[in-house]
Amino acid sequence: MKQKVLVKLAGSDIYNKHIKINPAKLTNIMKFPKEVFADIDGIRIVILREEYEELIKKNERTKI
Numbered sequence: 001m002k003q004k005v006l007v008k009l010a011g012s013d014i015y016n017k018h019i020k021i022n023p024a025k026l027t028n029i030m031k032f033p034k035e036v037f038a039d040i041d042g043i044r045i046v047i048l049r050e051e052y053e054e055l056i057k058k059n060e061r062t063k064i
Helices: 049-063
Strands: 003-009 017-021 027-031 035-040 043-048
Touching: 003 049, 035 049, 043 049
Parallel strands: none
Antiparallel strands: 003 017, 003 043, 027 035, 035 043
């Protein structure tokens, strides 16, 4: 299920895009204390760690 999250492109300093993503489509995930780096459709993105954790929780709830 796609969910809306705030992201930035890797290498950018500003979170400036809200996009709808399916967390199951995220690959090459690297978790850091404040941010999570991941690939989606061949593009490297960065998600705030709090938003990533919420994204995963919501996705798990919809699977039940």
